[in-house]
Amino acid sequence: MMTKSKRLSWGFFVFFIPVFLWLMLLIVLPHIELLRMSFARPAYLKQPGFTLSNYIEFFKEPIYWNTFFRTAMYSITVTMIVLIIGLPVAFYITKVASFKTRGFLTILILIPFWVSELIRVYGWTIILRESGIINHFMTKYGIWKQPIEMLYNDAAMIMGLVYTSILFMVVPIIGVMDSLDNSLIEAAYDLGAKKNVIWRQIIIPHCMPGIISGCIIVFMMVLGSYLTPNLMGGKNSMWFTEQIYNQFILYRNWNMGSAFGFLLLFMSSIIIWVALKLSGQSLKEVVK
Amino acid sequence: MEIALSVKNVVKKYGDFTAVNDVSFDVEDGKFFSILGPSGCGKTTLLRMIAGFFEPTAGSIEIRGKNMANVPPNKRPVNLVFQHLALFPMMDVKENIAFGLRRRGEKTPEVMKKVHNILERVGLPEYADKRIDQLSGGQKQRVAIARCLVLEPAVLLLDEPLGALDLKLREHMKVELKKLQAEIGTTFVYITHDQSEAMVMSDHVAVMNNGHFEQIDSPSNLYNNPASSFVAMFVGNNNKVTGVLAKDESGKFYVQDKNQLKYAISTIKDCREGDIVGMYTRPEAIIINPAEDKTFFNRTGVHVKAVLFDGGNSRLLVVTPTGQEVLVALPQNHQFDYIKKGDDIMIGWDPASSVCFKETGAKMYDDEI
Numbered sequence: 004m005m006t007k008s009k010r011l012s013w014g015f016f017v018f019f020i021p022v023f024l025w026l027m028l029l030i031v032l033p034h035i036e037l038l039r040m041s042f043a044r045p046a047y048l049k050q051p052g053f054t055l056s057n058y059i060e061f062f063k064e065p066i067y068w069n070t071f072f073r074t075a076m077y078s079i080t081v082t083m084i085v086l087i088i089g090l091p092v093a094f095y096i097t098k099v100a101s102f103k104t105r106g107f108l109t110i111l112i113l114i115p116f117w118v119s120e121l122i123r124v125y126g127w128t129i130i131l132r133e134s135g136i137i138n139h140f141m142t143k144y145g146i147w148k149q150p151i152e153m154l155y156n157d158a159a160m161i162m163g164l165v166y167t168s169i170l171f172m173v174v175p176i177i178g179v180m181d182s183l184d185n186s187l188i189e190a191a192y193d194l195g196a197k198k199n200v201i202w203r204q205i206i207i208p209h210c211m212p213g214i215i216s217g218c219i220i221v222f223m224m225v226l227g228s229y230l231t232p233n234l235m236g237g238k239n240s241m242w243f244t245e246q247i248y249n250q251f252i253l254y255r256n257w258n259m260g261s262a263f264g265f266l267l268l269f270m271s272s273i274i275i276w277v278a279l280k281l282s283g284q285s286l287k288e289v290v291k
Numbered sequence: 292m293e294i295a296l297s298v299k300n301v302v303k304k305y306g307d308f309t310a311v312n313d314v315s316f317d318v319e320d321g322k323f324f325s326i327l328g329p330s331g332c333g334k335t336t337l338l339r340m341i342a343g344f345f346e347p348t349a350g351s352i353e354i355r356g357k358n359m360a361n362v363p364p365n366k367r368p369v370n371l372v373f374q375h376l377a378l379f380p381m382m383d384v385k386e387n388i389a390f391g392l393r394r395r396g397e398k399t400p401e402v403m404k405k406v407h408n409i410l411e412r413v414g415l416p417e418y419a420d421k422r423i424d425q426l427s428g429g430q431k432q433r434v435a436i437a438r439c440l441v442l443e444p445a446v447l448l449l450d451e452p453l454g455a456l457d458l459k460l461r462e463h464m465k466v467e468l469k470k471l472q473a474e475i476g477t478t479f480v481y482i483t484h485d486q487s488e489a490m491v492m493s494d495h496v497a498v499m500n501n502g503h504f505e506q507i508d509s510p511s512n513l514y515n516n517p518a519s520s521f522v523a524m525f526v527g528n529n530n531k532v533t534g535v536l537a538k539d540e541s542g543k544f545y546v547q548d549k550n551q552l553k554y555a556i557s558t559i560k561d562c563r564e565g566d567i568v569g570m571y572t573r574p575e576a577i578i579i580n581p582a583e584d585k586t587f588f589n590r591t592g593v594h595v596k597a598v599l600f601d602g603g604n605s606r607l608l609v610v611t612p613t614g615q616e617v618l619v620a621l622p623q624n625h626q627f628d629y630i631k632k633g634d635d636i637m638i639g640w641d642p643a644s645s646v647c648f649k650e651t652g653a654k655m656y657d658d659e660i
Contacts, residue, residue, distance in 0.1 A: 190377035193342060194391035194442070195365045204390075208381040 041261035057262035067246060067263075074243035075270055077157070078226040081164045085221050086214065088165070089172035094206070096173075097180040098188075109177070116170055124234045127163055128154055131235075155237030163235040164225050171224060172217040179213030180206070215284045219275055226271055243267055292319040294356070295478040296341065296369075296446045301350035303336050310336040312502035313350070318446070318480060318495075323472050325489035326482045328499030329525070334482040337499075338448050341480065342371040355445045365394075370439035371448040375455060376431055378423045384410070384434055385419040391442045409441040413471065428456050429464060436468075440475060449481045453488060465491050486526050490514070498522045520569050520648035529571040530617050533650055536568045543587070546570045546647060550613035554589050555642040568647040574606055575620040576644035579627055580637050590639040593617065595632055609638065 041057055044050045061067045096108050115123060130136050131153040138150035153159060183206065191201045207214070232242035247267070250260035279286060296318040303311040310333045318324040326334045339345050341352055343364035352359045354368055364371075370391070379387050385406050392402045410416050413433040418426070426434065432452060439447055453461045453468075469492045472479050483489050489496045490510040497507040498521070506518040517523035524531070534548035536559060545553045546568060554570060562568050581590060593609035598621070605621040607630065619638055621627055630636060 184375070184377060186373045186375060186377035187379060189344060189364070190371070190373055191379070191390070193344075193364045193371045194438070195394035196390070197365065197394075200394065205379060205381070 037261040037264060040258050041265050043258055045256055045258050057259050058266070060259065061262060061266060070241045070243050070246055071266065071270070073241055074226065075274065077161065077164075078222055079274070081161055081168070081225045082218050082222045084161070084165050085169055085172045086218060089169060089176055089217065090207075090210075090214075092169075093173050093176035093180050093210075097177055097183075098185065112170055112173055120167055120230055123167065124163060124231050127159075127166070127235060131159060154235060155239055157236065157239070160232050160236030160240050163231045164228065167228070167231055168221045168224050171220045175213040175217040175220070176210055177213075179210045183209045211282060211284055212288050215279065215282055218278065222275070223271060226267065292321075294318070295320040295322075295354070296324075296480065297353040297356075298337075298341070299351045299353070301337070301340060301347045301352060303333070303340060303345060304348045309502050311340070311347070314499075314502075314504055315350075316497055316504065316507055318478055320478055321476045322494045323469065323479045323481065323492055325493040325496045326480070326499055327486055327489040327496050327525070328482075328484065330484055332499045333502040334499050335450060338371070338450055338480070338482050341446070342369055342448055343367045368445040369448055370442055370444040371450060372435050372439055372452045374450045374452065376435040376452065378431060378435055378438070380423050382423075383419070384415070384421050384423070384426070387423065387434060388438045388441050391438065395442075405441055409437045412440070412475065413437045429460050432456070432464060433467075436471070440477060444477065446478045446480055449479060451483050451485075453483070453485070461488075468492060490526075498525060500525070517571075517646060520571070520651065523571040523646060523648065528574050528618065530574065530577075532570045532572075532615060534568065534570065536562050536564055536566045536647065538564050548613070548615065550615075552591075552611070552613055552615075554645070555587060556645045556647055557642040558645075559647055562647055562649055567650045569650050570645050570647045572617075572640055572645045573620075574618040577617070577619045577638050577640045579607070579619060579621075579630070581639035585639070585641075587642060588639055589642060589645075590637065592635060593638055595630060595634045595636060598630065598632055609636070 042053050042055070044052075044054050044056065061071075092112070096105055100108055128135070132138075133150045133152045133154075135153075137153065138147070141147040142150055187205055187209070188201055191205050196204070227244060229242070229244040229248065232240040233245060236242065243263070244267075247260050247263045250256045250263060294317050298317075299315050301311055301314050302309065312333075314337060316324075326337065328334045336345060340347050341354075341359075343359065343362060343366075346361070359367060379390065382390070385403070388406045388409060389402045392405060397405075407416070407419065410419055413436060415430060415433055415437070418430065418434070423431065423434075435452065436447075436449075453464050456464060465488055468479075472492070479492075481489070481492065490513075493510060495507060496510055496513055498505045498513065500521045506513060506522045508516075508518070513522060513526045517526060523529050532546060532548055532554060534546040534554070536544060536556075537547050537553075538544055543555060544557070544559050544564075545555045547553050556570060559568075581588065591611055593611050595607055596610050596616070597608040599606045599608055599618075603623060605623055607619040607621050609617050609619055611617065617638070621630075
């Protein structure tokens with residue numbers, strides 16, 4: 004008995020220590036340091052001690068909190084668009100497509116993600132920019148008199164964000180939709196339900212855990228993305244991650260940057276908490 | 292009597308495969324009609340065509356005299372109780388039952404009144420607020436039926452709904468279902484592969500095989516007067532002897548097997564002398580140690596190979612001297628307690644209890660020899 008429990012604890016530590024070290028050294032410790040810095044004045048002021056000035060600065064400067072709320076609203080919008088596109092896609096893959104085409108379709112969604120995000124976003128710029136493919140053909144055949152700049156606006160940025168995050172919505176929804184018994188859909192149909200009622204009352208309630216986990220992943224990804232807003236939205240993107248980047252890299256103000264980082268973390272936690280409460284789901288159910 | 296459901300020459304093809312082949316039948320209002328057949332015989336396909344999930348390749352389906360061609364399932368006056376019931380786990384019992392009523396746009400007080408009425412009808416009055424996973428198998432069954440009955444369909448279709456229940460509960464539900472149907476008076480069309488379910492509950496049973504109906508009849512007629520060798524083998528148990536039909540000098544028919552053994556037979560249906568036939572005799576028609584004084588009687592000495600004890604359904608597996616295996620019903624009234632494995636006994640049966648059909652070579656199961 005003794006040897007068995009010893010062996011068990013030995014095996015437990017083999018797996019536990021790397022996870023523990025990884026979490027501690029790469030996540031928890033840096034965050035503690037960032038949290039400490041966010042409550043300290045910049046080093047060049049040589050004024051040690053606790054201060055709220057980094058956070059107060061954020062609320063005093065409209066550009067900061069404007070960007071902050073804009074980022075939050077656009078992240079929610081992108082998440083909703085991804086959900087609206089993702090649901091029918093997942094439904095088609097799990098319930099409509101034949102077993103053979105099913106794998107093929109999943110691969111089709113997956114393949115673009117084998118390429119790095121940078122390359123994918125540059126792909127979009129090649130298509131959309133002023134000297135890009137669309138403009139080339141449109142002006143060549145005289146449909147447009149002169150090239151139109153389709154990049155560097157909010158629509159292009161949102162489209163790019165939707166494109167880069169759709170997989171992370173579709174995959175969890177496929178998971179739960181797979182477990183939906185087809186006969187439930189048929190039973191609802193047999194009992195007189197129309198398509199929209201079947202979606203509202205049967206499919207979506209069943210898929211809720213997958214929808215919520217997809218939404219959380221997509222929301223966090225979009226909120227924290229830097230590359231896509233920067234490359235497709237350009238200077239107008241006003242994404243909050245850029246503000247954080249600027250503080251750290253441009254202004255060398257790590258204290259302010261840390262404060263911004265924590266504000267972003269705080270906001271995303273609040274939004275996810277509210278979303279979970281509104282949808283009546285528990286985090287435990289969603290991460291299962 | 293009004294005809295609730297009329298199926299006329301319905302055919303369903305998938306490519307080259309014919310799942311349902313020219314099936315016609317009528318079901319009178321208020322009757323319990325069963326379709327009995329082995330798995331893969333096309334009965335589910337037929338039921339789903341009536342429900343509207345598949346369109347027939349040819350033929351027509353009429354419900355209360357109205358042609359149902361191109362009417363989707365949500366517009367048909369029939370409801371289907373699914374094999375695995377398909378209760379909505381995201382709703383409680385009352386919302387499950389109210390689902391169809393709400394789709395018709397009925398007002399909530401009216402809906403709740405009907406829900407409580409039907410729950411009382413199926414004997415679950417206190418279960419309105421229970422979740423689906425709090426119900427037992429039999430209760431789920433009743434909720435699934437209530438969910439359909441509350442809509443007062445012209446025909447209620449049931450797709451082997453007792454299949455998932457254990458034996459005792461199934462026996463119980465059989466009687467319950469029959470009582471419920473008699474009480475409510477809705478027309479039931481029930482499909483099953485379990486002959487006992489079909490026989491106990493139904494007014495009429497259709498035996499289906501390979502996409503077509505072999506016989507539509509009352510349960511007792513199916514048992515006593517099977518119309519084909521398939522029905523003889525599928526409904527109840529039967530011993531089969533293959534041989535040539537022949538006639539003796541006095542004009543009486545007999546079946547002669549490959550070992551030249553002769554078995555007298557009195558009903559030959561449309562078989563003719565010289566035909567290769569299968570002769571079917573039920574285990575319960577065979578008498579152990581028959582009285583000596585009977586004339587025109589099949590009698591043979593056999594060797595007891597095994598005693599297959601199964602309570603009221605116990606049988607003896609015996610072999611004739613020529614190696615033909617025969618199952619004989621063994622009544623559990625202590626009269627035959629002396630018979631043990633390895634004994635030699637006499638068996639016999641009245642030639643009138645056998646039927647014969649032309650041998651087609653069809654097999655019910657692949658491993659049959």
